[in-house]
Amino acid sequence: MVEFAPLCVPWECRLQTLVVLQWVSCLVFMAILCSVVFIGLLFTRFWIISILYAVWWYLDRAKPWQGSRHFDVLRRCVVWKYMKDYFPISLVKTADLDPSRNYLAGYHPHGITAVGAFTNLCTEGTGFSSLFPGIRSHLMLLNLWFCAPVFRDYIIIGGMVAADKESVSHILSREGGGNLLAILVGGVQESLEARPGAYKLVLQNRKGFIRLALMHGADLVPIFSFGENDIHDQVENSPGTWLRWFQDGLQKIMGGSIPLFYGRGVFQYSFGLMPYRRPITTVVGQPIEVQKTPHPSQEEVDRLHQRYMQELENLFEAHKLKYNVPRDQHLEFY
Numbered sequence: 481m482v483e484f485a486p487l488c489v490p491w492e493c494r495l496q497t498l499v500v501l502q503w504v505s506c507l508v509f510m511a512i513l514c515s516v517v518f519i520g521l522l523f524t525r526f527w528i529i530s531i532l533y534a535v536w537w538y539l540d541r542a543k544p545w546q547g548s549r550h551f552d553v554l555r556r557c558v559v560w561k562y563m564k565d566y567f568p569i570s571l572v573k574t575a576d577l578d579p580s581r582n583y584l585a586g587y588h589p590h591g592i593t594a595v596g597a598f599t600n601l602c603t604e605g606t607g608f609s610s611l612f613p614g615i616r617s618h619l620m621l622l623n624l625w626f627c628a629p630v631f632r633d634y635i636i637i638g639g640m641v642a643a644d645k646e647s648v649s650h651i652l653s654r655e656g657g658g659n660l661l662a663i664l665v666g667g668v669q670e671s672l673e674a675r676p677g678a679y680k681l682v683l684q685n686r687k688g689f690i691r692l693a694l695m696h697g698a699d700l701v702p703i704f705s706f707g708e709n710d711i712h713d714q715v716e717n718s719p720g721t722w723l724r725w726f727q728d729g730l731q732k733i734m735g736g737s738i739p740l741f742y743g744r745g746v747f748q749y750s751f752g753l754m755p756y757r758r759p760i761t762t763v764v765g766q767p768i769e770v771q772k773t774p775h776p777s778q779e780e781v782d783r784l785h786q787r788y789m790q791e792l793e794n795l796f797e798a799h800k801l802k803y804n805v806p807r808d809q810h811l812e813f814y
Contacts, residue, residue, distance in 0.1 A: 483749045496566035497754070499559045501746060504753055507593055511628035518629040533629060540633075544626045544642040546650050550616065551637045560605030567711065567760050569599050571606035574795075575766040577660065577701070579614025582652045583767060584693045585662040585701035587619075588681050588792065590670040591708035592741045596760040600705075601662050602638045606762075612660070618651055620663045624736050645692065652696035662703065663689050668737045672717060672727055676710045679796075679805075680812045683789060690785045697772025700784070702765040702792040706803035711755035715740040761803050765795040789813060 521530040543549070563569075577583060587597050599605045601617040608617055620643040626632045641647040643663065651661045664670075666682035673680045693700050717724045723740065731737040745752030768791055773780060796811050 481750075485747050485749060492562075492565075496562045497746060499562040500566045500754065502559075503563060503595065503598075504593070504755070506631075506634065508753060510634070511625065511631040514630040515628050537629060537632075543636055544623075544632070544640075545644055545646040547618070547647075548636045548639055548641045550639050554637055555602070555639070556604045560599060560603035563595075563603070564599055564605035567595075567707075567755070567757060569596055569606055569760045570762065571600050571608060571611060572761060572763045572799075573611045574764060577612045577615050577767060579658040581657045581767075582654065582696065582698045583615075583660040583701050584648070584652065584689060584696075584698040585660055585703050585764075586665045586683075586689060586788065586792070587662045587703045587705065588665060588683070589674060589679070589705065589708050590664045590666045590668075591705070592671055592674050592712040592714065592739050593755070594664055594708075595711065595755065596705040596708045596762050597662065597664060598638075600762050601660075602640060612764075614658050615660050616658055617660045617662065620647065620661065622668070622736050624734065648692045649696070652692070652698045660701070661698075665689060668731055668739075671739050672714075672724070672737060674709045674712070674739065674741075675714045678709050679809060680814060681792075682814060683792075684813045687781050687785045690788060691776055691781050693770050694773040694776040694780060694784065697770055699770050700768040700788055702768075702788060702795050703762060704765070704792065704796050704799070705760055705762040706799070706805065707758055707760040708762075710758045711760065712741040712743045715742070759803075763795060763799050765791060 518530050518533065521527055587594075587601075591597075597619055600608060601619045609615070617639070619640050621635060621640045623642045623644060625635060625640075626642055641651070641661070648661060651659050665686050670680070670682040673682075690700070692698075715723065717727060717740070727737045727739075741753070743752060743756050744750070744754050746754060768784075768788060770784070793811055800809065801807065
């Protein structure tokens with residue numbers, strides 16, 4: 481039986497749904513649609529539009545590796561308040577961040593669409609700048625997304641940067657501090673494990689961000705987002721299934737993969753790609769002070785990585801009961 485949405489839905493709820501629908505549509509379709517239109521225009525009398533855009537693209541090609549763009553007007557746009565209220569999404573501070581320092585934050589878990597990471601760090605929907613005055617946030621994104629025409633500009637003005645050493649160096653080397661660069665440490669591999677009630681983190685062998693923090697003397701900040709995995713279901717893809725074999729193969733070839741997720745619809749609650757209205761609470765942990773070490777040894781990296789994992793686990797354990805996580809549930813690192 482299909483469960484339809486009631487006719488008398490408050491206007492506020494309809495606006496929330498519309499904003500999230502825009503987000504999901506952009507994430508799923510916009511990159512492909514923009515690429516098709518860009519190529520298609522070359523075979524019409526409007527070919528000059530694609531040519532002019534190609535010139536702009538070439539001139540602006542390095543921007544994702546140079547900090548992208550911060551448009552405060554866009555970040556503070558009222559639509560992000562509606563997006564935050566749809567779930568709702570909350571940002572919780574456990575310690576102050578010194579604006580004279582730079583920070584490299586690990587965001588866990590990745591989830592399917594990383595909607596919590598985007599809303600908290602790329603918009604003012606949850607009031608990031610009010611909670612952490614003097615701190616400018618950036619979010620790293622898979623380089624592949626910056627290969628789509630027009631869509632790349634959409635994510636660049638949101639402050640998203642390429643997941644590359646060059647991006648890290650550009651942001652964390654800025655004098656004066658006040659920069660926070662967040663990385664979805666588990667990446668696409670972790671998104672393939674994202675489903676309600678899952679607490680599996682791909683972190684055991686992810687040490688590159690630790691080395692970068694040491695090289696730039698950036699303090700490490702563990703962030704855990706309760707509920708990030710709960711807003712979508714995912715088609716069964718356990719290791720050994722044909723679907724997982726295909727997803728893993730795609731990741732090896734393209735550097736990215738496709739989680740087959742589903743949730744609710746716009747006018748009914750039984751099926752669709754819209755996320756469920758379930759709360760997401762993102763908790764920002766105590767920063768770990770890091771001394772600048774231009775050429776860190778493997779032992780130093782391993783030691784700091786172990787401490788980071790312990791601090792992340794402590795953060796999870798200290799807050800899990802507040803957000804309906806069972807007492808006997810613990811993080812699983814692999």
